[in-house]
Amino acid sequence: MQVRRLGPVGAVMTLCTAAALLTANGCGERPAPRATAVRTPAPVEPAAEPESPFVLSPAPRAPAGAIADAARPCPTLVDVHAARGLLHVYENGERGRSLMVEAIGGGAGWLDYDCDGRPDLYLNQGGDPTAQDRGGQPLDRLFRNAGAAGFVDVTERARVVERGYGQGVAVGDCDDDGFDDVYVTNVGGNTLLRNMGDGTFTDVTAAAGVADGRWSSSAAWADLDLDGDLDLYVCNYLVYDPLDPLECRDKRGEPRICHPRDMEPWPDECYVNRGDGSFEPAARRLGLSGPGNKALGVAVADACAELTAAAHLVTARAGGQGAVREVVERMLRARGGWEAVVAGYRTAVAGAADGRTGRA
Numbered sequence: 001m002q003v004r005r006l007g008p009v010g011a012v013m014t015l016c017t018a019a020a021l022l023t024a025n026g027c028g029e030r031p032a033p034r035a036t037a038v039r040t041p042a043p044v045e046p047a048a049e050p051e052s053p054f055v056l057s058p059a060p061r062a063p064a065g066a067i068a069d070a071a072r073p074c075p076t077l078v079d080v081h082a083a084r085g086l087l088h089v090y091e092n093g094e095r096g097r098s099l100m101v102e103a104i105g106g107g108a109g110w111l112d113y114d115c116d117g118r119p120d121l122y123l124n125q126g127g128d129p130t131a132q133d134r135g136g137q138p139l140d141r142l143f144r145n146a147g148a149a150g151f152v153d154v155t156e157r158a159r160v161v162e163r164g165y166g167q168g169v170a171v172g173d174c175d176d177d178g179f180d181d182v183y184v185t186n187v188g189g190n191t192l193l194r195n196m197g198d199g200t201f202t203d204v205t206a207a208a209g210v211a212d213g214r215w216s217s218s219a220a221w222a223d224l225d226l227d228g229d230l231d232l233y234v235c236n237y238l239v240y241d242p243l244d245p246l247e248c249r250d251k252r253g254e255p256r257i258c259h260p261r262d263m264e265p266w267p268d269e270c271y272v273n274r275g276d277g278s279f280e281p282a283a284r285r286l287g288l289s290g291p292g293n294k295a296l297g298v299a300v301a302d303a304c305a306e307l308t309a310a311a312h313l314v315t316a317r318a319g320g321q322g323a324v325r326e327v328v329e330r331m332l333r334a335r336g337g338w339e340a341v342v343a344g345y346r347t348a349v350a351g352a353a354d355g356r357t358g359r360a
């Protein structure tokens with residue numbers, strides 16, 4: 001795949017095309033590997049189970065210009081987690097006084113880790129947020145979609161060893177070998193689990209340089225510099241130490257759980273994929289550090305049909321979003337017809353500023 005470097009504006013503008021290239025090739029349909037990604041996907045065992053109800057088929061397309069049938073029944077959703085074997089409870093470790101981190105909860109990520117065409121599910125786990133030694137803390141869980149047999153917990157079999165106090169999951173094939181990899185955001189060090197292509201994962205966080213020991217809430221993969229590999233945006237939240245927590249009290253002097261405004265924000269991070277298994281922390285260079293952000297969520301999207309791509313960040317507060325807004329506005333001006341999109345973006349930022357958009 002051609003390698004070229006772009007500045008941050010060009011990087012954001014070309015995001016959509018790159019994402020399309022990356023997502024158009026699923027398991028077993030990869031393009032010729034790049035020089036830096038020479039692994040060949042291992043053969044995947046044929047699925048023996050009956051067809052899964054979770055493998056979706058595209059809905060039939062309505063004829064062009066057709067009006068939706070108002071009488072068509074609305075699909076209903078039924079809770080089948082127990083019947084399908086998805087038995088998992090996120091443990092926030094709540095006991096004694098309330099800690100900020102206990103209120104957030106964990107995340108989940110769909111991936112097809114074994115390339116059998118059925119989406120599997122990765123779920124965060126928490127544990128004791130005050131445990132300095134994470135060795136005894138519960139593991140995140142990986143459930144394999146076994147079709148009609150339901151979901152099977154394959155955490156141990158897949159060698160998923162992730163004991164951080166989990167907050168979020170981002171799935172992406174960061175080494176372009178055709179197998180979904182998993183990035184886990186934690187209160188404390190984050191974890192990058194590389195899918196080895198043989199049904200197991202390996203913790204490559206240290207070699208990749210993406211630990212980020214701050215309170216990280218969520219993350220997203222996207223090829224921000226259009227060099228053919230996925231880069232990583234990590235949302236960081238508050239400066240808060242569960243081992244030495246800020247004491248907050250209400251007007252009556254009673255202990256209460258703290259509010260985000262009681263604490264300083266951690267800047268976000270953006271890791272640029274070097275293509276050799278390591279990442280460059282580049283948020284400041286790209287103007288994406290969001291120094292005033294108390295970020296809980298990130299969304300990467302095409303901002304306008306006229307544009308190749310744009311990135312939107314919706315965070316708990318507007319402070320520090322100026323750099324991102326500037327990039328988007330410059331990009332839109334360069335392409336023309338930008339007023340409406342900028343107005344919409346400003347509305348979103350204003351919503352975040354007054355607290356109406358707390359979490360993406």
Ligand SMILES: [Ca+2]
Nearest residue numbers: 112114116118
């Ligand atoms: Ca699967």
Ligand SMILES: [Ca+2]
Nearest residue numbers: 173175177179
């Ligand atoms: Ca991979």
Ligand SMILES: [Ca+2]
Nearest residue numbers: 188212214216
């Ligand atoms: Ca972290």
Ligand SMILES: [Ca+2]
Nearest residue numbers: 223227229231
């Ligand atoms: Ca990239």
